[in-house]
Amino acid sequence: MSADETIVILGGGGKTGRRVAERLTAKGKDVRLASRSTAPAFDWTDPSGWAAALEGADAAYVSYQPDLAVPGAVEAIGTLCRMAAEKGVKHLVLLSGRGEDEALAAEETLKRSGVGYTIISASWFFQNFSEAFLLDGIQSGELFLPVGAVKEPFIDADDIADVAVAALTEPGHKGKTYEVTGPQLMTFGEAVAEIARQTGRDIRFTTVGIDDYAALLEQAQIPADYIGLVRYLFTSVLDGRNESLTDGVLQALGRPPRAFADFVRETVATGVWEDLK
Numbered sequence: 001m002s003a004d005e006t007i008v009i010l011g012g013g014g015k016t017g018r019r020v021a022e023r024l025t026a027k028g029k030d031v032r033l034a035s036r037s038t039a040p041a042f043d044w045t046d047p048s049g050w051a052a053a054l055e056g057a058d059a060a061y062v063s064y065q066p067d068l069a070v071p072g073a074v075e076a077i078g079t080l081c082r083m084a085a086e087k088g089v090k091h092l093v094l095l096s097g098r099g100e101d102e103a104l105a106a107e108e109t110l111k112r113s114g115v116g117y118t119i120i121s122a123s124w125f126f127q128n129f130s131e132a133f134l135l136d137g138i139q140s141g142e143l144f145l146p147v148g149a150v151k152e153p154f155i156d157a158d159d160i161a162d163v164a165v166a167a168l169t170e171p172g173h174k175g176k177t178y179e180v181t182g183p184q185l186m187t188f189g190e191a192v193a194e195i196a197r198q199t200g201r202d203i204r205f206t207t208v209g210i211d212d213y214a215a216l217l218e219q220a221q222i223p224a225d226y227i228g229l230v231r232y233l234f235t236s237v238l239d240g241r242n243e244s245l246t247d248g249v250l251q252a253l254g255r256p257p258r259a260f261a262d263f264v265r266e267t268v269a270t271g272v273w274e275d276l277k
Helices: 015-025 048-053 072-087 103-110 134-140 156-170 188-199 210-219 223-235 248-253 260-268
Strands: 006-010 030-034 060-062 091-097 117-120 142-145 176-179 206-207
Touching: 006 015, 006 048, 015 030, 015 060, 015 103, 015 156, 015 206, 060 072, 060 156, 091 103, 091 156, 091 206, 103 117, 134 142, 142 188, 156 176, 156 248, 176 210, 176 248, 188 206, 206 210, 210 223, 223 260
Parallel strands: 006 030, 006 060, 060 091, 091 117, 117 176, 142 206
Antiparallel strands: none
């Protein structure tokens, strides 16, 4: 892409969108964030503002919130693709969910849309432990989750952002699907143990039943649709289907993905995992 082309970031405040925007801006690209707080506003639940958000865009990074697994996501991606084609958007980079049937359906919708595409398929991020709902448990000293010995190929959101930026700014990525993972498989318990080791804190991981976990979320007044998503992710997707590593990061960037231990070491220095008791 040339320097004067405009790239829209749908989900610019999210874990990956924010990183993509920062990298593109550092490269001198014309970047436009689109979210519920921008003007024009972009809200995944209200398509009326989507056309305005895409106006004048040459490419877009698409991160659907809260997850492509939720009802209506596939249809939303289809609508977005049609609007993008009408507005002359040449390239969409979609963040997809590895092992999610609905995400695969969204990918197929994008592939059939006629718009140039790159798909980045990922599972759980390293940053779920430092920037998302797992952080509270780490800070309190005990993380409760409805998952046992299933291993995940945790991936760094910075690696995802680097792949997205390459796809948006370099030739050779259109029509590609990059299934990205970290360099090792780990259980959630092993990930917590690594954080405990490097912080020097006593941080425990406890497996609970999905109904008990849902009850905890209800007590915390978490919205019902989000609890439904959590049920799906922990009972369907976390069934071992993602217990394999891929070379997607290497394919896209020519380098290996970052290790979880390196992420933990850098994050410890920020103080985010300090005991809040």
